[in-house]
Amino acid sequence: MARNRPIPLVIDCDPGTDDAVALLLAAASPELDLVAVTAAGGNVGLDHTLRNALALMRLAGHSTPVYSGADRPLLGRYQGVQWVHGEDGMGGVGLPPGGPPAPGHAADALRALLRTAPAPVTLVGIAPVTNLGLALATEPALADKIAEIVLMTGAWGEGNATPAAEFNALSDPEALQILLGLGRPITIAGLELTAQALVTPARIAALRTLGGGACLQAACDVLASVPHAKRLGGEGSALHDPCAVAWLIAPHLFTARPCFVEVDCGPGPNRGRTVIDRWDRLGRPHNARVLETLDADGFFALLGQRLARLP
Ligand code: RIB
Ligand code: CA
Secondary structure (H helix, E strand, O other), X not given: OOOOOOEEEEEEEOOOXXXXXXXXXXXXXXXXXXXXXXXXXXXXXXXXXXXXXHHHHHHOOOOOOEEEOOOOOOOOOOOOOHHHHXXXXXXXXXXXXXXXXXXEEHHHHHHHHHHHOOOOEEEEEOOOOHHHHHHHHHOHHHHHHEXXXXXXXXXXXXXXXXXXXXXXXXXXXXXXXXHHOOOOOEEEEOHHHHOOOEEXXXXXXXXXXXXXOHHHHHHHHHHHOOOOOHHHOOOOEEOOHHHHHHHHHXXXXXXXXXXXXXXXXXXXXXXXXXXXXXXXXXXXXXXXXXXXXXXXXXXXXXXXXXXXXXX
């Protein structure tokens, strides 16, 4: 479906190596108008995720405002995954510092942005969605200003943070449930989808040949720092967050299924499990579109072509 103007979007992130590539992909794509970036604590603490988001937007030559947000979930305590992303969240790949954050809290900025937006805005959540949950729980009427919510979250099967839960969903299930209950179009890229975007040394080497720009090389460097995932057989790692951005740029690379989705907000071992009813066994109304398959070669070709455009 050809669009005649760029999609206005906000990316809520926790860079994070895969978030970094997602931000660069968005910055390089004329189909998207990145109007704001909001940072949350997630992969690593908010101090690092904010610094990384600022550095990445400067590296990409973008003046998009970056807002500091929640450093912990709505309930419960913050827990990072530094062993995946490094203590600094960028796999130890030092980026030149970015500028200062935009003033104000991310949730307030999101509300102000939605309130005044001339057209509905797309929200991309590739972190624990505390900022998005806070903004919309405190002003639910703003849901009418949302065109679509695209989330990297959840799984219909095994988790990656616990046997039951994917990391973003586990980190703030209450915030995720707020979004699932909004009644707005939600698209979910879960672990079964992102596992198809398998980053291997060969794919990184192929990306490196596409140009010498700082952004492309930094993306390859952070990807090369990610440990191979035992869950995926130990050969490579899933490139999670760029899948959410790629959906907006090239939906033809995906197949999707409308489903009923809810998240377990209980205290037990199933906390953060996303119940994704792909076969309509519960007979509940569909509240999300779940991405099921990815043309991986097409995805990496798109990624390389876009990253090579950046400075
Ligand atoms: O489970 C993968 C997700 O958790 C990705 O968004 C990754 O960056 C982490 O935030
Ligand atoms: Ca993330």
